[in-house]
Every structure is written in structure tokens, then in C-alpha cells.
Amino acid sequence: MVTVADTTLDGRCPTGNMASRWEQRQRDLKLVAPHNKRKSTIIVVGTGLAGGSAAASLAELGYNVLSFCIQDTPRRAHSIAAQGGINAAKNYTNDGDSVWRLFYDTVKGGEWRARESNVYRLAQLSTSIIDQCVAQGVPFAREYGGSLANRSFGGAQVSRTFYCAGQTGQQLLLGAYQAMMRQVNAGRIKLFARREMLDIVVIDGVARGIVTRDLVTGKFETFAGDAVVLCTGGYGNAYYLSTNAKTCNVTAAWRAHKRGAYFANPCYTQIHPTCIPVSGSHQSKLTLMSESLRNDGRVWVSKSKDDSRSPDQIPEDERDYYLERRYPSYGNLAPRDVSSRAAKERCDEGFGVGQSKMSVYLDFSAAIKRDGEDVIRAKYGNLFHMYERITAENPYKVPMRIYPAVHYTMGGLWVDYNLQSNLPGLYVLGEANFSDHGANRLGASALMQGLADGYFVIPYTVGDHIATRKLSPVSTSAPEFGQALSASKSRLEAILNVNGRHSAEHFHRALGKIMWDHVGMARNEKGLLKAIDMIRQLRDEFWKDVKVLGSGESFNQNLEHAGRVADFLEFSELLAYDALCRDESCGGHFREEHQTSEGECARNDDQFCYAAAWEYQGVGQESILHKEPLTFEECPLGTRSYK
Amino acid sequence: MNHTSTKALNLTLKIWRQAGPDQPGALKSYTLTDISPDMSFLEMLDVLNEQLIAKGEEPVAFDHDCREGICGTCGVMINGQAHGPDSATTTCQLHMRRFSDGDTILIEPWRARAFPIVRDLVVDRSAFDRIIQSGGYVSVNTGGAPDANAIPVPGHAQQDAMAAAACIGCGACVASCKNASAMLFVSAKVTHLADLPQGQAERSKRVLNMVATMDSEKFGNCTNTGECEAACPAGIKLSNIAQMNREYMKAVLFSCE
Numbered sequence: 001m002v003t004v005a006d007t008t009l010d011g012r013c014p015t016g017n018m019a020s021r022w023e024q025r026q027r028d029l030k031l032v033a034p035h036n037k038r039k040s041t042i043i044v045v046g047t048g049l050a051g052g053s054a055a056a057s058l059a060e061l062g063y064n065v066l067s068f069c070i071q072d073t074p075r076r077a078h079s080i081a082a083q084g085g086i087n088a089a090k091n092y093t094n095d096g097d098s099v100w101r102l103f104y105d106t107v108k109g110g111e112w113r114a115r116e117s118n119v120y121r122l123a124q125l126s127t128s129i130i131d132q133c134v135a136q137g138v139p140f141a142r143e144y145g146g147s148l149a150n151r152s153f154g155g156a157q158v159s160r161t162f163y164c165a166g167q168t169g170q171q172l173l174l175g176a177y178q179a180m181m182r183q184v185n186a187g188r189i190k191l192f193a194r195r196e197m198l199d200i201v202v203i204d205g206v207a208r209g210i211v212t213r214d215l216v217t218g219k220f221e222t223f224a225g226d227a228v229v230l231c232t233g234g235y236g237n238a239y240y241l242s243t244n245a246k247t248c249n250v251t252a253a254w255r256a257h258k259r260g261a262y263f264a265n266p267c268y269t270q271i272h273p274t275c276i277p278v279s280g281s282h283q284s285k286l287t288l289m290s291e292s293l294r295n296d297g298r299v300w301v302s303k304s305k306d307d308s309r310s311p312d313q314i315p316e317d318e319r320d321y322y323l324e325r326r327y328p329s330y331g332n333l334a335p336r337d338v339s340s341r342a343a344k345e346r347c348d349e350g351f352g353v354g355q356s357k358m359s360v361y362l363d364f365s366a367a368i369k370r371d372g373e374d375v376i377r378a379k380y381g382n383l384f385h386m387y388e389r390i391t392a393e394n395p396y397k398v399p400m401r402i403y404p405a406v407h408y409t410m411g412g413l414w415v416d417y418n419l420q421s422n423l424p425g426l427y428v429l430g431e432a433n434f435s436d437h438g439a440n441r442l443g444a445s446a447l448m449q450g451l452a453d454g455y456f457v458i459p460y461t462v463g464d465h466i467a468t469r470k471l472s473p474v475s476t477s478a479p480e481f482g483q484a485l486s487a488s489k490s491r492l493e494a495i496l497n498v499n500g501r502h503s504a505e506h507f508h509r510a511l512g513k514i515m516w517d518h519v520g521m522a523r524n525e526k527g528l529l530k531a532i533d534m535i536r537q538l539r540d541e542f543w544k545d546v547k548v549l550g551s552g553e554s555f556n557q558n559l560e561h562a563g564r565v566a567d568f569l570e571f572s573e574l575l576a577y578d579a580l581c582r583d584e585s586c587g588g589h590f591r592e593e594h595q596t597s598e599g600e601c602a603r604n605d606d607q608f609c610y611a612a613a614w615e616y617q618g619v620g621q622e623s624i625l626h627k628e629p630l631t632f633e634e635c636p637l638g639t640r641s642y643k
Numbered sequence: 644m645n646h647t648s649t650k651a652l653n654l655t656l657k658i659w660r661q662a663g664p665d666q667p668g669a670l671k672s673y674t675l676t677d678i679s680p681d682m683s684f685l686e687m688l689d690v691l692n693e694q695l696i697a698k699g700e701e702p703v704a705f706d707h708d709c710r711e712g713i714c715g716t717c718g719v720m721i722n723g724q725a726h727g728p729d730s731a732t733t734t735c736q737l738h739m740r741r742f743s744d745g746d747t748i749l750i751e752p753w754r755a756r757a758f759p760i761v762r763d764l765v766v767d768r769s770a771f772d773r774i775i776q777s778g779g780y781v782s783v784n785t786g787g788a789p790d791a792n793a794i795p796v797p798g799h800a801q802q803d804a805m806a807a808a809a810c811i812g813c814g815a816c817v818a819s820c821k822n823a824s825a826m827l828f829v830s831a832k833v834t835h836l837a838d839l840p841q842g843q844a845e846r847s848k849r850v851l852n853m854v855a856t857m858d859s860e861k862f863g864n865c866t867n868t869g870e871c872e873a874a875c876p877a878g879i880k881l882s883n884i885a886q887m888n889r890e891y892m893k894a895v896l897f898s899c900e
Contacts, residue, residue, distance in 0.1 A: 057785040072706065073772050075812055076714045092792060128788070135788035137781045137841045139796075139805040146795025164805060170713055171808060178780035185776040193769065216761055245709040279681045284689055285710045386712060389729075389736050390683075392647065455785045503696045505689070549701050554663065555762040557704055558696070 002581050002625050009262075009613055009628035012416040013117035018634050019099075022121045025417065029460055030467035037062035040466050041225040043210055045197045045252055047074030049169070049447055050430025051231030052176030053454030058229075059183035061459055066223055067180065068192045068212060070247055075177040078233055078245040079450060082169025083290035083383065084153060085161035086447040088126040093150050097158040099123045100634075106445060107635045109155040109335055110410070110438020111587040111603060113268070113611070116632055117417055118435045125452040130162055132455055136175040139164055153443035154291050155335035155642075161444045166290055166382045172447055176454070195221075196560065197252045198488040200228060200259045200426065201480050207426035208474045209481060211488045215560060218553040222476040222485055227425050227462050230256060231454070234409035234431040236269070237564075238572045239520070240512020242406035243275060243288040249564040250571045253413050253432050257571075261421040262613035262626055264434035265411035266571070267579035267589045270441055271521050272407030273299075273339035276390055277359040286405040287390060289362070290383055291443040294332045296367035296376065297400070299323050299339070301360050305350040311361055311399050322346055326598075330642040337440045337588045338600075338642060340404035344521050345599060347403070354401045363399035404521060408446060410437040410588060411578070414613040414628070418461035419453060422613075425465055429453035434611065439587025492552050495562050500545030504562035507542045511568060514538065519576050524592040528580040532573055536620060539569040570619055581625070584608045605637050648740045652678040655747040656691065658703055664759050670749075680740035684727065685710060685717060687739055704763040712736040712876065715811030718818070719764045720751040725815035725874040733813065733876040753814050755823035756861045768814050770860040771828060778852035779832040781841050794840050804838040807831045809877045816871035816879070822863030827871040829857050830887035831879045837890055847898030850890040 014021040014028075032040065040063050044055040047069040055067040071077060089102040103123040107114060130148070134140065140162050141149040150159040164171040183189040194215040201209040201222065209224040235250035236242040257263045274289045300319045307314065322342055327334040334342070343360050352358050368376050373396055377384070384395045391401070412434040419427050419435070430450040437445065518531035542565070550556045584604035585594040594602040609630050614623040653676045661668030675694075678687055685707050692702035708716040712733040719734055721727035727737045742748065750764065758766040796804075808831070816827035833850050836842030842849070865884055872881040894900060 053785070060784045071708065071714075071716065072768060073812070075772075075775075076708060076716050078709065078714070080714050081709045081711060090791070128786075130791045131788040132783075132785060134791040134794075135781065135783045135841055137804075137836050137839050139801050139808050139835070139839065140791075141805075142796050142798050142801040144798045146797050146801075147792050164808075167713065167809060170811075171805075174808065178775060179783075179785075181772065181776040182780045182782060184772075191772070193772075245714060247708050280679055282679055282682045282686045282690065284683070284686050287711045385731070386736065389712075389732060389738065392738070392740060459785065503693055505693060547696060549696060549699065555704060555765065558692075558702055 003622060005615070005624055005626045009414070009626045011115050011117070011628055012418065013115065014417070018116065018120050021117050022124060026460055029464040032463040032467050034062050038064070040064065041066060042227050042229060042462060043223055043225040044068070044229045044231060045210065046077065046231035046233060046432070047177070047180070048077035048079035048231060048233060048430060049172055049176060049450030050454045051229070052077065052173060052180050053451050054229055054231060054429055054458045055189055056176060056179035056183055057455050057459045058462070059186070059188035062188070065183070065189045066192065066225060067189050068195045068197060070194065070196050070215065072194055074180055074191065074193065075174060077173060078248050079173045079447070080170045081245060082447055083166045083288065084292040085151065085163035085168045085444040086129065086172065087153065087160050087444040088130045088162060088448065089123055089160060090127050090130060092148055093159045095158045097160050101158065102126060102160065104635050105156050106436070106442060107438065108638070108640055109442040110440050111601065111640050112438065112605070112609070112632060112635070112637050113586055113630065114436055114438030115611070115630060116634060120634070122436050122449060122452050125456045126448050128456060129448060129451045133172060133175050136179060138171050138175045141165065151292060152295055152333060154294065154333045154339070155442040163292065166292070166380060169447060172451065197232070198255060199484040200256045201484045202259050202423060203474060203478060203480045206424045206469065206471070209476065211484045213488070216555050218551070218556065220485055220489055222481045224474045224476050224481070226466050226471050227427060229427045229429060229458060229462070230413065230432050231429045232432045234412065235571060236406045236409050238511065238568045238575060239406040239515045240508050241278065241283060241286050241516070243272060243286050246285060249567065251564050251567045254567045254571050256413060256421070256426060257616050259423070260616070261423045261426055262414040262615055263411070263574060264414035264611050264613040265578065266575040267582055268410035268439045268587060269406060270336055270408040270410060270588045271340045271404045272336055273343055273404050274362060274402045275405035276387065277354060277356065277401055277403040287386065288405070288407060289387060289400065289402060291336070293362060293380060293383060296379070297332065297362040297364050298366055299332055299360055299362055301346050301351040301353055311353070311363070320351070327642045334642045335440060335442060340521055341590060341599070343404055359401040359403045361399035362402045364395065365399070368396065408441055410434065410439060410441055414611070418464065419457055420461065420465065424469065427458060427462060429458060439589055492559065492563060495546060495566060496548055496552055496559065498543060498546045500547050502545050503547055504558060504565045507538065507546060508561070508565045508568070510538055511535065511565070511572060515572055519579055522590050522592050523579050525580065528576050531576045532580070535569065535573045535576065542566065542569055573620070574614060574623060577623070578612055578614065582608055582612065601640070609637070646741060646743070648680040648743055650680065650744065652680065652739060652742060652744045652746070654678060654742065657747065657749045658764070659751045660703070660763055661760055663762060668760070678739055680738070682739045683710065683735055684721070684737040684739065685735050704765050706765050707735055710735040713811060715813040718753060718813045718815055720753065720818060722749050725753070725819040726876050730873070731876055731878050753818035755817045757823065757825070758814060758817065770862070771812055771814065773860060774825065774829055774853055774856045775832065777856035778845065778849040781836060782845060796839060800838050804835050807834040807838065807879065807883055810879050811877050813876065815874045815876060817862065819870040819874035820863065820866060822866050824865050824871070825857050825862035826865045826884045826887065827875065827879055829853050830883035833887045833890055834883045837886070846890065847894035848900045850887060851894050851900055854891055
């Protein structure tokens with residue numbers, strides 16, 4: 001039923017010894033001389049860890065950088081919300097870590113659905129990231145003697161996670177932001193805040209610019225350059241309720257897709273096991289409780305169904321520490337996808353706790369007894385405080401209640417080893433690309449990937465494009481710019497002109513419910529077909545019945561939101577379709593038809609050991625599948641067991 | 644213990660409405676019924692906006708993003724207090740259980756000459772970016788950094804630096820100061836970098852440039868009343884301002900910058 005392209009897709013990885021592949025590639029990449037860098041302009045969209053680090057590093061090299069973000073300042077990009085930490089193969093703890101082990105854990109954690117060469121490079125670069133961030137003044141946690149401290153994260157048996165209290169993302173982002181601000185001051189970055197990218201401009205098959213809308217004045221603008229670097233994050237908000245910030249959206253990536261960039265593995269979505277449960281129909285977003293809490297918290301439910309006793313009334317021998325029971329080697333630090341499904345299984349079977357019965361306990365009493373409340377407060381104080389503010393319960397006294405929520409998306413625009421999409425000149429970094437995490441991302445690896453891409457990969461690879469392509473000069477007066485500009489304008493005008501009955505929020509919530517019910521933690525063929533049907537109907541309703549007040553020539557948050565919902569309504573169909581076509585279970589993609597007798601993922605390597613990159617054919621039209629076969633030389637295909 | 648409501652609330656809201664930077668603004672009254680005490684403050688505003696859209700009235704513009712207290716995007720004056728009545732809490736983390744049935748809640752934007760109003764409750768805080776641009780960083784290029792453990796940083800120095808670095812840049816300090824001073828914000832960055840060995844080379848130049856930019860952006864001087872510390876959702880201490888003043892004096896008197 002799927003239309004498959006005749007040729008396979010090539011990731012253009014170096015060959016030979018895995019450990020020297022990146023060095024090999026760096027040798028082969030052409031350089032741009034300083035005087036030519038000064039003549040080149042690079043457009044960087046997004047200012048999170050990937051975009052911020054890329055913009056700063058490219059400007060330091062001498063390129064003219066145009067940097068865009070939808071927030072009022074680059075320092076607020078959603079990377080800031082990452083709590084727990086960043087992995088690096090420093091082996092400071094002498095516990096057996098190495099580049100190879102971080103590489104292996106990541107490939108295994110991603111259920112052998114990532115590209116080996118990329119993951120190996122990521123593990124190699126991880127150590128330089130920590131050095132770079134410390135040099136910038138990022139205040140990582142330290143031991144008394146002054147050396148860096150580490151903690152453990154899910155899916156690993158070593159302590160390789162560096163952290164800044166529960167605010168690691170914030171501190172890493174401020175490091176990148178400050179490096180950017182230094183370049184703004186030096187005149188090498190031009191900053192465009194409160195700008196939303198609405199289209200990519202492609203000339204002669206090469207990405208040469210973007211269309212943006214100034215969110216304050218409503219003015220449309222075009223910008224030309226020698227390369228476009230998209231660092232616009234993930235698409236978790238397709239589910240409406242997620243741990244993503246409210247402005248996170250798929251628009252930039254989706255518009256690039258509509259201009260020809262392939263979208264890979266959209267069905268790989270990560271549902272994080274430890275989030276504060278939904279409290280009512282007013283809920284506007286979900287809040288993550290860092291995975292680091294599972295270093296000291298124990299997850300449990302009662303051994304008896306529908307147990308209405310309060311947690312302190314349930315004796316030890318009547319508690320089911322189900323993660324420790326099912327996964328004795330990793331226990332409460334089983335990976336995210338595994339832990340989420342285990343929580344869902346207990347709740348679906350009627351063992352859930354709390355009023356809604358849709359949560360499980362995360363209990364710190366053993367750790368408090370062992371280490372004292374002060375030690376636990378020093379490690380997690382801000383998270384406990386946040387939990388109490390939201391739920392009005394004191395987690396030092398009563399176990400936290402948690403439930404899985406959409407958190408991260410492993411899929412994204414397809415890129416080759418150089419992080420270039422199939423559209424020459426269009427590079428995609430961070431969560432917006434699909435490259436390194438396979439079907440499931442391990443904790444503390446998103447920060448690592450964003451910064452590796454921005455600080456240490458793109459500065460090398462983008463130069464090769466500029467040096468070898470011999471681009472002809474381009475200006476925004478080229479007809480392609482005008483055409484893209486008017487297409488973006490008319491789309492927003494069309495939304496304003498519907499003048500129906502329901503707000504964009506109404507449609508977004510409805511889409512989220514479809515996605516969570518049928519394309520969530522467990523998926524099956526019937527549900528996915530139903531979801532596709534319902535998404536199409538909802539999209540039709542949106543274009544007949546959405547109501548957006550005000551004008552396009554002013555600060556209009558509802559218009560912005562409506563534009564993003566319109567794109568989610570197109571994109572979500574592809575997500576569901578990809579989930580339907582991937583007729584196996586792996587990582588974050590769990591098809592109920594394919595599970596072991598113990599309820600674990602049953603992969604099908606014979607048929608599905610590839611990255612699925614989709615080529616756009618039109619709204620509601622079936623996309624064409626390009627397969628990039630995945631081969632495993634260093635980590636042979638195996639069974640992912642945490643038992 | 645803080646006051647806690649458990650039953651649904653009926654509220655009167657008085658909200659500052661202003662169509663644009665050069666338009667006149669005014670307070671407008673709205674009534675809301677049946678608000679769940681478990682809602683966050685911003686979710687309460689979401690409910691209001693959905694009702695306004697249904698009635699054909701333009702919704703209230705307010706800034707927000709992460710809704711978990713870390714991005715620094717949200718922030719309004721609630722009954723005259725920046726981010727509302729709870730200490731160490733952003734507007735998005737304030738919950739309606741802190742209000743009582745029948746309350747009237749006054750909601751206004753940050754007011755400061757350096758933060759012009761964009762629309763309704765949204766203000767332009769780009770002056771903060773310009774202050775950071777003038778020196779709030781360590782001048783180090785990507786690549787070639789020494790091993791992260793090469794320079795030990797004593798645990799207490801790291802903790803002091805982290806406490807200052809926790810600033811979320813929301814602007815509550817400016818909004819709650821009667822002089823609209825940005826000294827808590829600026830001093831947090833000065834202290835963060837002055838406390839670490841990596842920040843030493845530019846220590847003098849940084850404080851001189853950042854203070855000069857703070858002044859040229861038309862933020863007022865410190866009042867020494869401490870409203871900023873009381874309003875700060877990230878727990879930034881007034882002692883940072885004292886440290887910045889010392890850093891500034893040292894730089895003026897002894898540095899060759």
C-alpha cells in the first residue's frame with residue numbers, strides 16, 4: 001500500500017574504522033578562507049541549545065549570521081526547561097565509562113534505529129561539550145574538592161551525567177546565549193527576536209533564504225543567505241498536552257518539508273514516565289519531574305486493585321515496586337519508553353493510584369530515611385518545590401504521583417552525516433532532525449546532541465557547502481522570494497477569513513485527544529486508521545469553522561497559534577501514517593500487535609531496519625517513502641533487555 | 644501556611660488593555676465564574692480568553708511559554724505584586740487556590756520606562772539583552788577549551804555562582820522597584836561570573852560596561868528597599884547588589900580598564 005521510492009537514501013557516512021570516521025570526514029570537508037567567510041551569510045532559525053551554539057560558533061568563525069527566534073529573547077528557547085543533566089563520556093567517576101560505552105548505550109537505548117556513525121561521533125564530541133561549557137562559566141555541580149560531580153540517568157549503569165541543580169538546560173542555554181550576545185556585540189550576529197519562520201526559499205534546488213513574520217508588527221519579511229540552519233525543536237505539541245513549552249511547534253520543519261525536505265521517522269515520539277498527572281479539563285500543559293529523581297525515588301503501586309488506602313497505610317509487603325520487579329538490573333532507572341509502558345500497564349490493569357487512578361507513586365521515603373531530608377533537598381529541592389506548588393502536596397511527606405506524558409520527539413527532518421537535509425544548503429540540528437536517538441532517546445542526551453550539532457558539527461560541515469557549491473549571489477528580489485512570501489501571506493489571510501465559531505485552542509485540544517488516544521503510548525492498526533480519518537475530518541472542520549479575531553497587521557497571539565495548529569493538523573496525519581506503516585514495535589513506537597509474551601517491544605529487523613524518510617506529495621496525499629537502510633558494524637543488532 | 648481554596652471561585656478581573664505601544668490604555672472589568680482552584684493563574688486567563696473569543700472580543704495578550712517557571716517569559720503585576728502573592732513563584736506557577744471566592748484581581752503589565760508596552764500585558768524587555776551584550780559573558784570561542792576538571796572550582800564558589808546564575812530574566816525586579824532599577828538582574832550576572840575562575844580576566848571590564856549600559860537603557864538606581872528580592876521568583880538575593888557595588892568600586896579605583 002505504501003509507495004516506496006526506487007532508490008535507497010544514502011546517509012553519506014564515512015567508511016572504515018568507526019573511531020576515526022569523523023576525523024576522516026573533517027579531512028575531506030573543504031574549508032572557507034577568512035575573507036570569504038566574511039562575505040557569506042548563514043541564516044540560523046531557532047536559538048535553543050542547537051541554534052544558539054551554532055549561531056555563536058559560526059559568528060566566531062567570521063560568518064555573517066542572521067539569528068531568528070519566536071520568543072522575545074533567545075534566552076527563553078525551550079531547551080531552558082531541561083532539568084536533569086547532560087551526558088558525557090568523561091569517565092571522571094572511574095566506573096567503566098568510555099566513548100564506546102556511551103555510543104553503545106545510545107544505539108541500544110534507541111533500539112538499533114539510529115545511524116551508527118552519527119551516534120559514535122556524538123559520543124566522541126560529548127567530552128568537548130563539557131570542556132566548552134565550563135570555559136563559558138556554566139556552573140556545573142562540583143564535589144567539595146572542586147572537581148565535577150556526576151549522577152546516573154536511565155538506561156545506563158555508569159554515572160556520566162553532568163548537572164546544574166535541576167536547571168541544567170537553563171545554564172547550558174545561558175552559556176550559548178551569552179556566547180551569542182558576545183557576537184551580537186561584535187556585529188557578527190544580527191538578532192531577530194519575535195520572528196516566526198513561515199517558509200524556506202529554494203532557488204535552483206538549493207535553500208537560499210526564508211520568509212518570516214514579525215510577531216509584533218505582523219510584517220512579512222524575507223532574508224537571503226548562503227545556507228539555512230533549522231534548529232526549531234520537536235513536534236510534541238501535536239498532542240496538545242505535553243511537557244513542551246506552549247510555543248513549541250512544527251511549523252518551520254513542516255514548511256521545509258512542504259518545500260521538499262524529507263521528514264524522517266515522525267512516529268518515534270517519547271513519552272516521559274515521570275510527569276505530574278493531568279488534574280482537570282483546564283489543563284494547558286504538563287510538567288516534567290526530572291528523570292534524575294529516579295536515582296533516589298522508588299516507583300510503586302499497591303499489589304491489590306482499586307486500593308483506596310492512603311500510601312502510608314499500605315505496608316511494605318503489599319506494595320509492588322514493579323520496575324524493580326520487572327527490571328532487576330536497572331530497577332527504577334529503566335529507560336523512559338520501558339518505564340512509561342510499565343506505568344500504563346499497571347494503571348490499565350486497575351492498580352493506578354490517586355483520584356483518577358491514572359498515576360503511580362514515586363516515593364522518596366527510603367532515600368530520606370537513608371540520607372536525611374537535607375541531602376534530598378539539596379539534590380532536588382527546586383523540583384520538590386515545583387511539585388508542591390502545582391499539586392498542593394508535600395513530597396517530603398507523601399509520595400509524588402506521576403504519570404507518563406509526551407516529552408520529546410526523536411523523528412524530524414532527514415539529514416545526512418553532515419546534518420544536511422536532502423535539500424542542499426538546508427541543515428537541520430538538534431531535536432528538529434532525526435539523526436541520533438533512533439526509536440528512543442536516553443535521558444540527558446538531548447542537551448548533548450543539541451550542543452554537539454551546534455558547537456562542533458555545523459561549523460565544519462556548513463563550510464563545505466559554501467566552498468564546493470560556488471553559490472551565485474542571491475537577493476530577496478529573486479522571484480522565488482516573492483512567491484514564497486505571498487504564499488505565506490495568503491495562508492494567514494485564509495485563516496483570518498474563515499470567521500467560524502471555534503478558537504484555534506479548541507481544534508488543538510481536539511487534535512491532541514485524537515493523538516493521545518490512538519497514536520500515544522500503545523498503537524494498533526485499527527486505531528491508527530481511525531486517527532488518520534479523524535485528523536482529516538478535524539482539518540476540514542478547522543478550515544470551515546476556526547475563529548481568529550483581530551488583524552494580521554498587529555501583535556496577534558491567536559493568529560500565531562492558529563497558523564501552528566493548521567500545520568499540526570497536516571503534520572499529524574503523517575505521524576499517524578508513519579506509525580501505521582512501521583508494522584513493528586521499537587522504542588517509543590509500540591504496536592500492540594507486536595509484543596513479546598512479557599509485553600516488551602517485538603522488533604522486526606528483517607523488514608524495518610531502516611529510517612523512513614517521507615517525501616511530501618500534497619495535503620492529504622500519501623507521501624512517498626524513501627528508505628535509508630541501517631547497518632550495524634560495531635553494535636550488532638541485539639535484543640534490548642534491561643532485566 | 645498559605646491560604647488555600649478548595650471550592651470553585653467566582654472572580655472579578657480588572658485587566659489593563661492597550662492595543663499598541665502608542666495607544667492609550669485602560670483597565671477593563673471582566674467576571675469569571677466557576678474557576679477551579681487547581682488551575683494555574685495563566686489557565687484562568689486562558690479560560691477568560693476562550694470566553695472573549697466566543698463573544699467576538701479580542702483576547703487579552705499576555706506573554707508565557709514554558710509554564711513551569713523556568714523560561715522567564717510570563718510575568719504580570721497581580722494586585723500590585725510582581726508575579727502575585729506567593730514568594731519564589733512565577734505567574735505561571737501561581738495557582739488559583741491562593742485566591743478566595745468573590746475576589747477582585749487587578750492585573751497589569753510590568754511598568755518601567757525601559758520596558759515599553761507592546762500590547763495589553765506584554766512588554767518589550769530587549770533592554771536586558773543589550774545589557775548582557777555589553778559584557779555578560781566569558782570571551783571564549785568554541786574549541787580548544789582545557790579539560791573541564793583542569794581548574795578546580797571549590798564547592799561553595801560553584802554554589803554561590805549557581806545561586807546567582809539561576810536568574811530567569813523575567814523583569815519582576817524592575818517592575819517591583821519604584822525606581823525601575825535593573826540592579827538585581829545585572830548584579831546576578833556580574834556575581835555569577837565574578838565567583839568563577841573562568842570569569843576573572845574580564846571581571847573589571849564586565850561590571851563597568853554592564854553598569855554603563857544599564858544606565859543608558861534608562862533603568863533607575865537602586866532604592867535599597869529590597870522589593871526586588873521579595874518579588875524575585877528565582878530567589879536572587881539582595882547581597883548580589885552589594886557584591887556588584889564592590890566589584891564596581893574596585894574596578895573604578897584599581898583596574899586599568
